[in-house]
Amino acid sequence: MSKKTTITAVILGLALTGAAMAESHMDKALKDAKDAREAHMELYSFNLSLLGRMAKGEMPYDADAAGKAAANLATLTAMDQARYWIEGTDEMSIDETRAKPEIWENMADFQAKGTALVDATQTMEGAAGQSLEALQGAMGPLGGACGACHKAYRAPKT
Amino acid sequence: MRKILLSFVVLALVAGISGWVFSAPRPLNQVVFSGLEGDAARGRHLFDAGGCAACHAPEGAKDDARLILSGGRAFASPFGTFYAPNISPHAEGIGGWSVTDLGNAMLRGISPEGAHYYPAFPYASYIRLAPQDIADLKVYLDSLPKSAVASRGHDVGFPFNIRRGLGLWKRLYLRDAWVQDNAPEQGRRLVEALGHCGECHTPRGRFGNLLTDRWLGGAPDPSGKGQIPNITPGTLTWSEADLAYFFESGFTPDYDSAGGHMADVIENLKRLPPEDRAAIAAYLKSIPAVAPATPAE
Structure with missing residues (x-):
């Protein structure tokens, strides 16, 4: 191998590695956003689980614990989530997500549904520590707010 | 030759007429x-x-x-x-x-x-x-x-x-006829007749016919994407209380929530009296288990 070919090969190799790194860097940013929003959903579910088990009578009602879980939910919905929902993280673009591309086509509606969830968690925050009946009454609208978004913007399980 | 042709014409006529008669609305x-x-x-x-x-x-x-x-x-x-x-x-x-x-x-x-x-x-x-x-x-x-x-x-x-x-x-x-002869009646009427659960949750044959031997055993989503779940005891592990609460609130026992068309179904089910939701749950726990579908080859 002549010196010239070696240099060309090295440059070509470096260029390819660079491109691959850029690619995987990009993938990582998208995957991080997807992972972060899934982690956020897990936290909803973890706190909802306590409220739901009380509502169903699977565990005794505890006003203090219920109030705290509801406050967590309200805090979670108030967090800025713009960086979770970046372009290119829909189910057509990346693996292991069920986020429909329609989210980015109807961003205003998606955000309106998010606002409805904020309202439902605030109602729950007001209700959960009051009484079991109040907690049970707030579960339905909260489930409706979750479902409204999942209905429109989450693809079926494969 | 003419005779063969004639019998073909007669056959076609007979097939046509009987097809017309058989396909008539009743x-x-x-x-x-x-x-x-x-x-x-x-x-x-x-x-x-x-x-x-x-x-x-x-x-x-x-x-x-x-x-x-x-x-x-x-x-x-x-x-x-x-x-x-x-x-x-x-x-x-x-x-x-x-x-x-x-x-x-x-x-x-x-x-x-x-x-x-x-x-x-x-x-x-x-x-x-x-x-x-x-x-x-x-x-x-x-x-x-x-x-x-x-x-x-x-x-x-x-x-x-x-x-x-x-x-x-x-x-x-x-x-x-009812699909499940021995299932509890209130739930059966809600699932098999009114709620028409089988229309999505039961797989279909080539002509869109429900394959009732796999009743409620899950099916590909008709849109071509995703899978509608098996809701027989073959895979459904939720308790009757879990099911009834899912129908009321949309929350699964893992506190995920219903999406897709099931979210629309919850909109209907939450309006029913609690005993109806319990009856649907009891029906689902009573029907024969359908084994999970083998992955398509």
């Missing part, structure tokens, strides 16, 4: 519905349990808007795209229909003009209802707001666009 006699007094409160319950609004209200309609049954929602399937029609009590909908007309539509899939409906309209489930149910539902439907929106034609290709062929489909597959 409406119910109006005597079945005569003298029935409808009850609006019962009709409203049937409306919620039957999930009418889930298909016939416009996409995304909430609360009172769910009662304007102007149609228009699209349902993709391997046979084409079906559009839910206007069924509000306006001339564009079912204004002017008799109880017999509604009965023939819901129990036999036949329009007042005598045409076959596509079974995307779940008359193959509603066929298990009684004439009194139709009379009750009629009174309630007539009390709802009118919408002047014109119904949209279905996008269905040849040969499925020949509605007469549906007459043969009905001869082969339309049955009014």
Whole structure:
């Protein structure tokens, strides 16, 4: 191998590695956003689980614990989530997500549904520590707010 | 040679005539519905349990808007795209229909003009209802707001666009018997007739016929993407209380929430009395387990 070919090969190799790194860097940013929003959903579910088990009578009602879980939910919905929902993280673009591309086509509606969830968690925050009946009454609208978004913007399980 | 040709012509004629006869709509006699007094409160319950609004209200309609049954929602399937029609009590909908007309539509899939409906309209489930149910539902439907929106034609290709062929489909597959003979009755009526759960949760054969030996055993989503779950004891591990709570709130035992068309179904189920949700849960726990589908090769 002549010196010239070696240099060309090295440059070509470096260029390819660079491109691959850029690619995987990009993938990582998208995957991080997807992972972060899934982690956020897990936290909803973890706190909802306590409220739901009380509502169903699977565990005794505890006003203090219920109030705290509801406050967590309200805090979670108030967090800025713009960086979770970046372009290119829909189910057509990346693996292991069920986020429909329609989210980015109807961003205003998606955000309106998010606002409805904020309202439902605030109602729950007001209700959960009051009484079991109040907690049970707030579960339905909260489930409706979750479902409204999942209905429109989450693809079926494969 | 002429003789052979002649016998071919005769054969074709016989096949054609018998096909025509066999595919003819077979409406119910109006005597079945005569003298029935409808009850609006019962009709409203049937409306919620039957999930009418889930298909016939416009996409995304909430609360009172769910009662304007102007149609228009699209349902993709391997046979084409079906559009839910206007069924509000306006001339564009079912204004002017008799109880017999509604009965023939819901129990036999036949329009007042005598045409076959596509079974995307779940008359193959509603066929298990009684004439009194139709009379009750009629009174309630007539009390709802009118919408002047014109119904949209279905996008269905040849040969499925020949509605007469549906007459043969009905001869082969339309049955009014219960699927599960020994299941508890209240839940069975809600699942097999009104709720028409089997229409999505049971797999279909080549001609869109439900494969009842895998009843509620899960099926590919008709849109071509995703899977509708098996809800028999074959895979469903939720307790009856979990199921009833899912129907009420949309929350799974893991505190995920229902999405897709099931979120629409929850909109109906949450309006039912608690004993209905419990009855559906009891039915689901009682039916034969269907093994999980083997992955497609």
